[in-house]
Amino acid sequence: MLASWYDEQGPATAVLRVGELPDPEPGPGEVRVRVTVSGVNPGDTKKRHGWLGSSMPYPRVIPHSDAAGVIDAVGNGVDARRVGQRVWVYGAQSYRPFGTAAQHTVVPADLAVPLPDHLGDELGASLGIPGITAHRTVFSDGPVDGRTVLVHGVLGGVGSLAAQLARWGGATVLTTVRRGDDLDRVDPAVVSHAVALDSADPAAAIRTYAPQGVDRIIEVALSDNADLDTAVAAPDAVIAAYATRADRTEIPFWPLLFKNVTLRLLGSDDFPAEARRQAARDLTAAAAVGALTVDVGDRYPLEDIATAHDRVDAGGRGRVLVTIPH
Secondary structure: OEEEEEOOOOOHHHHOEEEEOOOOOOOOOEEEEEEEEEEEOHHHHHHHHOHHHOOOOOOOEEOOOEEEEEEEEEOOOOOHHHOOOEEEEOOOOOOOOEOOOEOEEEEEHHHEEEOOOOOOHHHHOOOHHHHHHHHHHHHOOOOOOOOEEEEOOOOOHHHHHHHHHHHHOOOEEEEEEOOHHHHHHOOOOOOOEEEEOOOOOHHHHHHHHOOOOEEEEEEOOHHHHHHHHHHHEEEEEEEEEOOOOOOOOOOOHHHHHHOOOEEEEOOHHHOOHHHHHHHHHHHHHHHHOOOOOOOEEEEEEHHHHHHHHHHHHHOOOOEEEEEOOO
């Protein structure tokens, strides 16, 4: 099969290879997926360049955890009727050496989720890491029906899906964007009110829309927003943080304590298995009824995977995808 891999960590152009590798075969409880589209996440590029001093977990790594494709072989114990089924894949390279940047990937059967026929491969390849992370930020502390949820970074991959899932779950959704110029990019069908962080007093603006405070806060930059979150949190609120910009982040401990705020930290590779399965079910259900859309940015052929990784590292808007030839 045609695949991309790296045998050492480093810059994308220096370590990523594209060539032929043996076709993988599914073992017991596994399925093989013929990949059509592979999704690139920041976590994929961080693993590749050794972020926070991480080392090579395996002698060779085929990157990427997310994809869409078609099951073309199954291992023992898997219903043979799954062959030919369109699926979206998550977790392919989570504690496993070979991900989705290849014509075939092999994963445990429950990591290949049936993709409804009316949904496109690009959406399917965009649900994995950002979608399951978004689901955990919104629902890990219970239903949000009738609650007020504040989503920071709503124009990002996780933030956008978190806002849509919260709205699908019955919440009133408030959001922030970095600059006032970005306000017109927020979807009013999902978001009740959006606030720019560069405005004079974003906390007061949020309180205008949520006088009693917000019940859940979806946080992408805890180090930057800790004081703002404290100012707008309702009693017994939850701050669900999946990222920060300072490794040793300070928080206003006593004000948060007096409000009995729960600080939940979420790392996508280590969610409980049942939580990931529930997230996959809900993401598919929400997408099937048109409640989820994904902003797809740049698409690259597999031979340009290094450029795709550099695009993710440089930042920018929209999901980065790699198309796999057959």
